[in-house]
Amino acid sequence: MIEFFKEGLLQFLSYSGFGNCTWGHIIMIVIGLVFIALGIIKEYEPLLLVPIGFGIVIGNIPFTDGLQVGVYESGSVLNYLYFGVVKGFYPPLIFLGIGAMTDFSALISNPKLILIGAAAQFGIFAAYITALLLGFSPMEAGAIGIIGGADGPTAIFISSKLAPSMMGAIAVSAYSYMALVPVIQPPIMRALTTPQERLIRMRPPRAVSHREKVLFPLLCILLTAFLVPTGLPLLGMLFFGNLLKESGVTKRLANTASGPIVDIVTILIGLTVGCSTQATNFLRPASVLIFVLGAFSFVIATASGVLFVKFFNLFLKGDNKINPLIGNAGVSAVPDAARVSLVEGQKYDKTNFLLMHAMGPNVAGVIGSAVAAGILLSFLY
Amino acid sequence: MxxxxxxxxxxxxxxxxxxxxxxxxxxxxxxxxxxxxxxxxxxxxxxxxxxxxxxxxxxxxxxxxxxxxxxxxxxxxxxxxxxxxxxxxxxxxxxxxxxxxxxxxxxxxxxxxxxxxxxxxxxxxxxxxxxxxxxxxxxxxxxxxxxxxxxxxxxxxxxxxxxxxxxxxxxxxxxxxxxxxxxxxxxxxxxxxxxxxxxxxGISKQEKLRRDDPYGIGMAIISMAVVFTALITIFIMLKIFNYVTRRTTQKSKAQEEQKSVQEVAVDNNDNVGANAEEIAAIGTALHLHFGSMHDEESEIITINMPSAHYSPWAQKGLSMKKNPKLK
Known part of the structure; x- marks a missing residue:
């Protein structure tokens, strides 16, 4: 009788998490809890870090193979939810929501700001070159480079196509650095600008008509998608969402796209990407390199934006000049990068409000990173 | 058988x-x-x-x-x-x-x-x-x-x-x-x-890239060129938007001015030249001036137009979200 109980207890323990736990699981669970803490206590991107952090915890609960519970086990619930990440249909849905939330007025009223969004994409390709030099394959290097676009959905979309085995590390890296934009960017901005440049006041943007706002997404999708058709899933959804918002006659659809849809997909994508970071896949030297390269691409992207503005200013006169403190916003971390421009600008002149000026390159960065993603796909996929 | x-x-x-x-x-x-x-x-x-x-x-x-x-x-x-x-x-x-x-x-x-x-x-x-x-x-x-x-x-x-x-x-x-x-x-x-x-x-895209562009410099240059081309195209489109809008605004402004000049000519009694908002602003300023205690002042009331740098966007209330708490 005692033997029976002993055997039963041992069998139960062998099925439990305690019986299958490794140091890798514990480390990953701690990382997940740190993410949750950063989201709740520090309020760093809580909408992303809390689902991802919880997903990391779920994905690293140890269990016996064959119970159909893990994200990689065929037929499990998490496996079905993960399907949207593997097949890449969550990111375009998030882009639909982003389009329905974004106001492109700042860009329309001051078109030259769009070029900052293009310059900041250099971070992607600098990281691509560095990753190649470090021995990553071209596809892996492309997936790592996209972290420099500072766009979580784009990073997931590209890595799901080019390097699915690295998607967890790339997504977590991209979202971590997006959350750390207020920490990473200001020192670079200060290092690359002079006190006089930081005081530049920009001409207030003009009022943008309804007709311009409606025509903008239509013409943009035609121009960009013809040039880079591989970016269609992202660009198409982005501009479609924006048309729903600006048309004025599809308010209900715009509200759904920018509210319930984006919320649902954010929950699913955050949770399942977190789950995909199982210790066996995640705790590898390559993951550390991905984090280092991600930081590098972020720094280069920020520096490229700021330096491009300085260069651009050589050709501009009077109140046409651009404050280089908005150069950082060329990365597409909307709206955090723009808010960093505002905060930094006000440190030197409390009456200088750079927020809406910075929103121009910021939304241009969204378009730029989607275009860059399309180019990477057309080269590598 | x-x-x-x-x-x-x-x-x-x-x-x-x-x-x-x-x-x-x-x-x-x-x-x-x-x-x-x-x-x-x-x-x-x-x-x-x-x-x-x-x-x-x-x-x-x-x-x-x-x-x-x-x-x-x-x-x-x-x-x-x-x-x-x-x-x-x-x-x-x-x-x-x-x-x-x-x-x-x-x-x-x-x-x-x-x-x-x-x-x-x-x-x-x-x-x-x-x-x-x-x-x-x-x-x-x-x-x-x-x-x-x-x-x-x-x-x-x-x-x-x-x-x-x-x-x-x-x-x-x-x-x-x-x-x-x-x-x-x-x-x-x-x-x-x-x-x-x-x-x-023939060989796959990756193999071709690995062979022809081992350091990725070629791809980086081409890609940046394409990104710039795409966004410059949008830039040109927006410039055209701006031009058309400016022309339209100027045209409508000129028409409005012409119309107001004609109205002034027709109604000689109304020679103040101020619109309703300006009259309301002057009235409010006078009311505030005479209804409160003052030192000796110039007694000149002027209307200052907003400076070129004024923008309704330059308001703190429009900040996108509050700063993260540094605890």
């Missing part, structure tokens, strides 16, 4: 027909394989793992359910001679699945990843952890090796594919003797999982 022969003939015919159907598993070939898979063919989870392709050389459907895939045939003799009922641990029994019915001249890819829980196409062994240099396909009764693909040891360290140079074409006499005819198997020039090995397709 003739009736007996007749029934015997029918019996033998049925027997042979069933044998010939059963023999079609002999038409299966381990057609192509890859071990060091870094960025090539990926499984349904997007992982790059070793794989092997089975090709049905027959012109009829073959059910491969129950056949075994393995990289270790050491237990084969004992299992085939029924000395043991225990299936050797390294044998992967192909499970029942609709997809295991291979149509004529079709291909199936199995992932040699030691992850059988990932689905029916994932085996319970991986050549990366094995000391042998072959993959074998064994019949469902475990008595016959249907095909065996021996590969060179260096295949583990090179990103190349190995298999039949012409899909599944093998010399039966040589195979019976455990040999291969010259030029039967070898390294293939292109990766062709789930398709014919005989192809005119």
């Amino acid at each position: 003739k009736l007996i022969y007749k029934y015997l003939f029918i019996f033998v015919a049925i027997l042979f027909s069933s044998v010939s159907f059963g023999q079609s598993v002999h038409d299966l070939r381990l057609n192509e394989m890859m071990i060091k898979n870094i960025d090539n063919f990926s499984d349904e989870y997007g992982r790059h793992v070793p794989w092997v392709e089975i090709f049905n050389t027959a012109y009829n459907t073959v059910n491969i359910t129950g056949c075994y895939l393995t990289d270790d045939t050491t237990g084969f003799a004992a299992f085939a001679s029924k000395k043991t009922d225990q299936i050797p641990a390294q044998w992967y029994r192909i499970p029942t699945d609709q997809k295991m019915y291979m149509p004529q001249r079709s291909y199936l890819v199995f992932y040699l990843d030691n992850s059988p829980l990932f689905g029916p196409f994932h085996t319970n062994f991986t050549p990366a952890e094995s000391n042998t240099h072959y993959i074998a396909l064994i019949s469902s009764n475990g008595k016959e090796i249907l095909d065996i693909l021996e590969y060179p040891a260096e295949l583990r360290d090179t990103m190349r594919v190995f298999g039949y140079l012409v899909d599944g074409v093998r010399n039966p006499e040589a195979f019976k003797k455990g040999k291969r005819a010259d030029g039967e198997i070898g390294y293939l020039t292109a990766f062709t999982p789930a398709s014919s090995n005989v192809t005119q397709v």
Whole structure:
């Protein structure tokens, strides 16, 4: 009788998490809890870090193979939810929501700001070159480079196509650095600008008509998608969402796209990407390199934006000049990068409000990173 | 007696027909394989793992359910001679699945990843952890090796594919003797999982990039040029927007001015030249001025137009979100 109980207890323990736990699981669970803490206590991107952090915890609960519970086990619930990440249909849905939330007025009223969004994409390709030099394959290097676009959905979309085995590390890296934009960017901005440049006041943007706002997404999708058709899933959804918002006659659809849809997909994508970071896949030297390269691409992207503005200013006169403190916003971390421009600008002149000026390159960065993603796909996929 | 022969003939015919159907598993070939898979063919989870392709050389459907895939045939003799009922641990029994019915001249890819829980196409062994240099396909009764693909040891360290140079074409006499005819198997020039090995397709995009642009500089330059082209195109479009809007605004402004001039000319009594908002502003200012205590002042009231730098956007209330708390 005692033997029976002993055997039963041992069998139960062998099925439990305690019986299958490794140091890798514990480390990953701690990382997940740190993410949750950063989201709740520090309020760093809580909408992303809390689902991802919880997903990391779920994905690293140890269990016996064959119970159909893990994200990689065929037929499990998490496996079905993960399907949207593997097949890449969550990111375009998030882009639909982003389009329905974004106001492109700042860009329309001051078109030259769009070029900052293009310059900041250099971070992607600098990281691509560095990753190649470090021995990553071209596809892996492309997936790592996209972290420099500072766009979580784009990073997931590209890595799901080019390097699915690295998607967890790339997504977590991209979202971590997006959350750390207020920490990473200001020192670079200060290092690359002079006190006089930081005081530049920009001409207030003009009022943008309804007709311009409606025509903008239509013409943009035609121009960009013809040039880079591989970016269609992202660009198409982005501009479609924006048309729903600006048309004025599809308010209900715009509200759904920018509210319930984006919320649902954010929950699913955050949770399942977190789950995909199982210790066996995640705790590898390559993951550390991905984090280092991600930081590098972020720094280069920020520096490229700021330096491009300085260069651009050589050709501009009077109140046409651009404050280089908005150069950082060329990365597409909307709206955090723009808010960093505002905060930094006000440190030197409390009456200088750079927020809406910075929103121009910021939304241009969204378009730029989607275009860059399309180019990477057309080269590598 | 003739009736007996007749029934015997029918019996033998049925027997042979069933044998010939059963023999079609002999038409299966381990057609192509890859071990060091870094960025090539990926499984349904997007992982790059070793794989092997089975090709049905027959012109009829073959059910491969129950056949075994393995990289270790050491237990084969004992299992085939029924000395043991225990299936050797390294044998992967192909499970029942609709997809295991291979149509004529079709291909199936199995992932040699030691992850059988990932689905029916994932085996319970991986050549990366094995000391042998072959993959074998064994019949469902475990008595016959249907095909065996021996590969060179260096295949583990090179990103190349190995298999039949012409899909599944093998010399039966040589195979019976455990040999291969010259030029039967070898390294293939292109990766062709789930398709014919005989192809005119050149090297893959990744290989081409690796060869022509090893440091990625060329791709970076082209990509940045395309990004700039795309956004400059939008820039030009927006400039046109701006131009048209400015022209339209100027035109309407000129029309309004002309209209107001005409109105002033018609109504000579109304010569103040101020609009309702300005009158309201002056009235409010006068009211505030006379209704409160003052020192000696100039008593001149002026209207200051907003400076060029004024913008309704320059308001703190429009900040997108509050700063993260630094606790």
